[in-house]
Amino acid sequence: MSKEVSSVIEMVQKGKLVSATTTISDSIVMLTPAMVELEPEPFPAGWVVSGSPEARCSKVARSRDRTSHIVVWDCTPGSFKWHYGMDEAIVVISGEAFMINDKGEERRFGAGDLGFFPAGTTCTWRITEHLRKVGVLRETMWRPFGLAVKACHKLLRIVGLSGESAL
Numbered sequence: 001m002s003k004e005v006s007s008v009i010e011m012v013q014k015g016k017l018v019s020a021t022t023t024i025s026d027s028i029v030m031l032t033p034a035m036v037e038l039e040p041e042p043f044p045a046g047w048v049v050s051g052s053p054e055a056r057c058s059k060v061a062r063s064r065d066r067t068s069h070i071v072v073w074d075c076t077p078g079s080f081k082w083h084y085g086m087d088e089a090i091v092v093i094s095g096e097a098f099m100i101n102d103k104g105e106e107r108r109f110g111a112g113d114l115g116f117f118p119a120g121t122t123c124t125w126r127i128t129e130h131l132r133k134v135g136v137l138r139e140t141m142w143r144p145f146g147l148a149v150k151a152c153h154k155l156l157r158i159v160g161l162s163g164e165s166a167l
Contacts, residue, residue, distance in 0.1 A: 033093045034093060039057065040054070041056055041057035047082065049080055052078055053075050053076055053079070058071065058072050069136075072132070075097075075130070079125065084119055086139055087119050087137070089115070090109075090133045090135045091112070092132070092133045093111060095127070096108065096131065097109045097128065099123050
């Protein structure tokens with residue numbers, strides 16, 4: 001099989017191999033989050049508030065500069081505190097959870113819902129129905145440095161050295 005099209009995760013379904021994740025070239029990843037196999041991802045000590053929630057995770061892609069990555073994560077019912085060490089955008093694939101922010105405001109998350117949590121945010125999650133989500137995590141950067149990197153990339157695109165559109 002060529003490097004351009006390689007099967008990363010396969011499962012047997014009705015006697016046929018079905019690909020859950022496919023890598024096309026060295027940078028494009030296509031996957032079905034519901035089919036990604038996950039590994040146990042225990043909560044840090046003291047984060048569980050009630051019940052016995054069990055989390056699992058799989059890192060499915062990472063940016064070339066290693067500042068961002070995409071994970072598929074799931075958790076069984078229970079309640080826990082969560083501290084976001086990086087910016088995280090989530091899309092819920094299945095299940096139901098309630099997030100309580102530091103002001104005591106509660107928000108329901110279900111299949112198809114999107115959320116964004118800046119680095120440094122702390123909240124409490126109450127999972128009522130087995131939850132699976134996709135998370136896009138990004139390391140934060142000192143604002144002046146981030147603006148300089150952005151300007152440098154724009155300049156490289158304008159002069160045609162980055163191989164991307166100048167738009």
